[in-house]
Amino acid sequence: MAEYSDLSVLIVDPNPGMRGNLHNMLSQSSITKIDYAVSSGTAIRQLTKKPFDIILCEYDLGNGSGEANGQDGQQLLEDLRLHKLISPWTIFIMLTSEGEYGKVIGAAELTPTDYVLKPFTVDALLQRIRRAVDRRTVFLPIYQLVEYGDVRKAIADAKVAEEKNPRYAVDFARLRAELLFSLDELGEAEMVYQWILMTRPVAWAHLGLARCRFGLQKYIEAQETLSQLLEQNPRYMAAYDLLARTHEALGQQEAAKRILEDAVAISPHMVRRLRHLGEVAFETGDVGVAEKAFKQVVAKAKYSEFRDPEDHVKLVKTLVKKGDAHQVSGVIRDMERSLRAGPNVDVCKAIAAGLLQEMSGNMTAAATELTNAVNAVAGSRGLSTGLKIGLVHSCLGVKLDQQASDLMLNLMNDTESGVSMDDAVQVFEKAGRHDLAQGMGEQIKIQVDELIAHASEQRLHGDLRAAVDTLNAGLRKAPGNMSLLPAATSAILKQLDDLGWEAPLAEQCMFLIERMRRLDPAHPSLEALTAQYHHTQRKYGISAVA
Structure with missing residues (x-):
């Protein structure tokens, strides 16, 4: 396998003996460009410095104590894909024991390139690598067109490749459907998924079809597709997430919460799903479920390189709604102790402190903290629109009308926020502040005239x-x-x-x-x-x- 001598490999495994064994196996195929990571955090830091052709990742990245003290390989892969730290053509092979395999393959959403069951021989590993590299070679020209931004040509070339490579015809069709979806050409993507399903009734094609229908606002059809998919594949986790969103789109919040609770019971470690459950539970008034979900989010995110201080704010809001000032104080102390200082963290700490002061009846202190939060927003980056609108409501609660109006005006003028002028007026109308809504309307008229x-x-x-x-x-x-x-x-x-x-x-x-x-x-x-x-x-x- 001398032709593989240029391949670079990152081995992610906490066990030094296993890292050594894998190194020896790779050396037998002339692969010598090998780096190591002992945890998800070190893997992410390695991947921010340089790309790798292949990642060999142990599923169990804990320290062997049996405690849930870090991310597993699946959660690492999800972080890498979500934050685009690996390219679509990176080969990611999960190494897992037979006892874990059923759990991993059943709950997987962002599936790896392949799984290798332990124990395995040199030949078994190299055969999987050979197969993955050969497949990547076929798909690489399409991926590179996408990387260069020429998605239209990538779609056209994928169509040609379907006919030239019958072995991978369905895979090229899937890629074509995903690219059409990325261009918001949902009707075209829907037709491709329907063709795939006539050829091969695979679960991911049902999910793709449902995503298209959801995007086209065919919510009932999407719901039916997802329900059928879950009847046949009750551990296909991404289907639960989309089904919950479909229920939300139809105004069925309680049903969305039940779907997410079912999903969390099957796969309890997905931070994004737990966060979504907490948000839906909070909205439906189920403080107990929201508290439990947000506590798990905060606890599990400690092991991620991508901690979000907004999770602490959501937990604080839930505990405020519960009336538990003692726990709110504990969350704020945890924020101060465990989060790296920065503008986003400053905003979130000030919001949390303001909520605690308001809960305690210290309105002057609350106003001071929330003013600090509004001032810190200017230097922040990437905070969600939802958090900022929540801050507007908090400002209104302590009579910071000017700060609320200024923040809403900035949101309206931020092209990334998704807040229209009508949305800005409605925020104040729904808060019962017709006077501020009128003032916002006058500001909008001035901007439109200009x-x-x-x-x-x-x-x-x-x-x-x-x-x-x-x-x-x-x-x-x-x-x-x-x-x-x-x-x-x-x-x-x-x-x-x-x-x-x-x-x-x-x-x-x-x-x-x-x-x-x-x-x-x-x-x-x-x-x-x-x-x-x-x-x-x-x-x-x-x-x-x-």
Whole structure:
């Protein structure tokens, strides 16, 4: 196997004897570029420095005491995939005993490239490596196109590869469906999964089909697909997660909680699922389940390199709702003792301290802590929109109206937050603060007027494309604003008329006209904009579609 001499391997195993055995086995196949990690943490630190072709990972990464004192190999793999520390073509082989195999393979969601059952011979290991490397060689050109950002060509080449490589036809079809899904072309991806299921009724294709249907808001169909999948594969854990989300989308919070509780009973160590269970339980008022879930999240995350201080805040909110000030104080002490200092941690500690002070009736001290939290948000990075909206509500609770308004305005203007102008107003309306909602509305009107004025200036200077871009950016934040809609439609029509017909832009223009018609059928600009659209069609000889 001299052709494998350029391969680099990371061995992840706490047992020095096993690391030595694996090194000897790899050496027999001329693989000499070998590094070691004794835990999930050291593996992650190694992988942040350089990539590896192959990762050989022991499933049980504990210290042999039998205690759950660290991540297992499956949890490590999930962290690596979630945080994109390994590429899609990295070969990840799990090494596991026969006693653990049923548990691992049954609960696996982000499946490794392969499993090797212990004890194994040199030939058995090298055969698995050979098979994985050969498969990677076939798929590598597609993966590289994705890495370079040419997803369209990757999809086209995957289709060609399906026909050229019948042995891997279903695998190429799966990759094609996943790439279509990544481009939000859910209908196309759904058809590919349906074709796969006609060829081979595999569980992951049922899950892919359900994901497409969920994305297309076909929630009942997604629910039926997932229920059937779990009847046949009761340990297919990713199906539980999506089924819970489907119940949530249908407003069935209690059902979502039950599904997540069932999943946690089967596979109790997944931090993301425990977090989701805690959130749903908190929302349904089940403080006991929420407390238990968030405590497990905080405890298990201690062994991850990707600890999230927001988990402590969620636990604090649950304990505040329970009325347990003593435990809240303990969580805050744990935050101070165990979390690395940084802007995100500063925000979360201040929020937690503010909640404790408010619970204790110290409103002045609570206001001071929450003001510190709002000030620290400016230097933070990656905090969730949910945490920030929770901070807005906390500020309102201690009469920090200006801080709440400023934070909401910043959220609305943050393109990554997903908070629209309408959402910002609704936060205050739902909190019973119509006065602040009105103030937010006035701020929004000022911003919209400034956007429209800026776009008008761009049009006057002949920069029609820039004007359209400016107004489209505004529409992403306020899709139903009846000042932006006619301005954006008019700007698009001007570009089409002066610079030539572009089918996607024309399609967007008609979409905006129809949105205006739906929101305000009597809008004074509607008739003129529709007439202008048809005039431009005729100018370029475009047939109007009936």
